[in-house]
Amino acid sequence: MDTQPVIELQGLEVRFCGRVILDNLTRSVSGQAIGLLGPNGAGKSTLINTLLGFYQPSRGTARIFGHDIRMDLRRVRSLIGYMPENEAFIAGMNAVEFVRYMGELSGLPPDAALERAHQALYYVGLGEARYRKLEEYSYGMRQLVRLAQAIVHGPTLLFLDEPTNGLDPAARRRMIRLIRDIRKRAGLRIVLCSHLLRDVEECCEEVLILKKGRIVHHANLEEERRLNRKFIELETDIDGTPLVEAAQELGCECALAGGRRIKMVLNQQVEIRRLYELAAGCGIQIQKLNYKRDSLEDIFLKAMENGNGSLQTRL
Amino acid sequence: MAVYKRGYEPYEGELTPEWSRFLVIARQAYRRVFESRLLVSYLVLCLICPVACALIIYLPHNEGALQMVSVGDLITIEPGFFLKYMHLQGWLGFILTAFIGPGLISADLANNALPLYFSRPFTRTEYVAGKMSVLAILLSFITWIPGLLLFAFQSYLAGPKWFWDNLHVAYALFVGFWVWIILLSLLALAMSAWVKWKLAAGILILAIFFVVAGIGSVLNEVLDTRMGSLINVVQVIDTIWSSMLGLASRSGISPANAWMSLAAACALCLHLLSRKVRAYEVERS
Numbered sequence: 001m002d003t004q005p006v007i008e009l010q011g012l013e014v015r016f017c018g019r020v021i022l023d024n025l026t027r028s029v030s031g032q033a034i035g036l037l038g039p040n041g042a043g044k045s046t047l048i049n050t051l052l053g054f055y056q057p058s059r060g061t062a063r064i065f066g067h068d069i070r071m072d073l074r075r076v077r078s079l080i081g082y083m084p085e086n087e088a089f090i091a092g093m094n095a096v097e098f099v100r101y102m103g104e105l106s107g108l109p110p111d112a113a114l115e116r117a118h119q120a121l122y123y124v125g126l127g128e129a130r131y132r133k134l135e136e137y138s139y140g141m142r143q144l145v146r147l148a149q150a151i152v153h154g155p156t157l158l159f160l161d162e163p164t165n166g167l168d169p170a171a172r173r174r175m176i177r178l179i180r181d182i183r184k185r186a187g188l189r190i191v192l193c194s195h196l197l198r199d200v201e202e203c204c205e206e207v208l209i210l211k212k213g214r215i216v217h218h219a220n221l222e223e224e225r226r227l228n229r230k231f232i233e234l235e236t237d238i239d240g241t242p243l244v245e246a247a248q249e250l251g252c253e254c255a256l257a258g259g260r261r262i263k264m265v266l267n268q269q270v271e272i273r274r275l276y277e278l279a280a281g282c283g284i285q286i287q288k289l290n291y292k293r294d295s296l297e298d299i300f301l302k303a304m305e306n307g308n309g310s311l312q313t314r315l
Numbered sequence: 316m317a318v319y320k321r322g323y324e325p326y327e328g329e330l331t332p333e334w335s336r337f338l339v340i341a342r343q344a345y346r347r348v349f350e351s352r353l354l355v356s357y358l359v360l361c362l363i364c365p366v367a368c369a370l371i372i373y374l375p376h377n378e379g380a381l382q383m384v385s386v387g388d389l390i391t392i393e394p395g396f397f398l399k400y401m402h403l404q405g406w407l408g409f410i411l412t413a414f415i416g417p418g419l420i421s422a423d424l425a426n427n428a429l430p431l432y433f434s435r436p437f438t439r440t441e442y443v444a445g446k447m448s449v450l451a452i453l454l455s456f457i458t459w460i461p462g463l464l465l466f467a468f469q470s471y472l473a474g475p476k477w478f479w480d481n482l483h484v485a486y487a488l489f490v491g492f493w494v495w496i497i498l499l500s501l502l503a504l505a506m507s508a509w510v511k512w513k514l515a516a517g518i519l520i521l522a523i524f525f526v527v528a529g530i531g532s533v534l535n536e537v538l539d540t541r542m543g544s545l546i547n548v549v550q551v552i553d554t555i556w557s558s559m560l561g562l563a564s565r566s567g568i569s570p571a572n573a574w575m576s577l578a579a580a581c582a583l584c585l586h587l588l589s590r591k592v593r594a595y596e597v598e599r600s
Contacts, residue, residue, distance in 0.1 A: 074438075105336060157512060
């Protein structure tokens, strides 16, 4: 995969009426699907809007695929597809006309725009309803049209701002499936902005967590998951104190809860089999062993608690 | 492969030139304009006057017509004739603007469509130019284009001497109407951007012409001055057109003041547009 950074933030600061909204953001992200997480008002949408050139940075800058958003905005926008958070459409058009119009504004010749409008609408699942007026669509259908207009011109990077907002569970699953499918297609990167952890967890492998306009955590979810393989929970048939002492001698970090439940971070050199040997040596039977994975929720909550960008010890 | 069988794929074809993309807006708008029978009928109505003027120009050069009508009844084709033409077509243009103008930006604002435009390689200037072109092209078809055709027709019938003696009329028709088109378009777009409700934007456009003109007249009466006419758009444009045609204006304001008033109105409209035509507005708290 291309390892060129998708987005590079360099001391990016945005102020509205003197109030700092994005505070000195500096980070480089290069994942195929990047999640932007944070509570309401954290600055997620502002960051996306700034990257699109809607807001002027008061300090610093950002680059998208190496193109400066201050100096080369037109080029940046030509690479991007944007699905806005709020209702956005052009009245009096049917879906084909609307998506075609958006394609033409992106520079597609009329015939190509028309062909790709049909294609995009079939792709998002609106093929049969594509000649209906946008005003007659349900909310979920309009979300899909917004996705279609974002991909009609074949962008390299797709900004999805709260794409599952207001969708019922079935429509949400459909949207997530679509996003995952788009992600698989060669060359298309996704920035998914959401306050729904599940959406980000299902679609993204890299996540930026924002709080009060600052980046409080940047995680590669795949890497986090790999690291978490060494974080285990055990349950023994009798008091596990001897096993804890034996494991600590091997360099493992342990915590005993209620005498029979042990939480443990394994030393890098210690294999699971060795734990069973230790337990047998102590006359203890391991009845249950779980790899505990930090869910995105754990990562998010820790980031929210710390707020300084570093994660505390897992135990 | 059939369109419905294809999945998502990147676009690798040619792109249209960047300079031409603002015309996509006009093209789209015309599809809707020409769907309205009322507007099409009105556009046809707007061409009746140029046809009538062509007849008036033609009559003095037709022997049969001259035998039926006494020479004294015929209208002389001189700059004053073209000023009347400009006034009439100017008003028809204003009514057309009041029809079409209010919905140009207000609909996009009401439906939150501006982020869709500006997330593409499409600037705010191009957006405004695109919306202006909707009006400018339609207004051109009922103002300076038939005006110049009438001038050419009269020149053809009256001969080269008339042409060279009255060349400034062609200049006045072209530049004068373009000034009017730009002013009308900017006013309509600014009102359309300022008020999200189409009907209210339409009322505002009418108010600028009639209510503000009334205020100007009151100022003239109360303060015993002619400066109130500077906020009367009709008198301002009459002054400019008259000066271009070498005629005296009845407004009582100087052409220089009229130009300044016009420039101020355009600057104000551009300022309003630059404030309102944005992807998202920052709410001041």
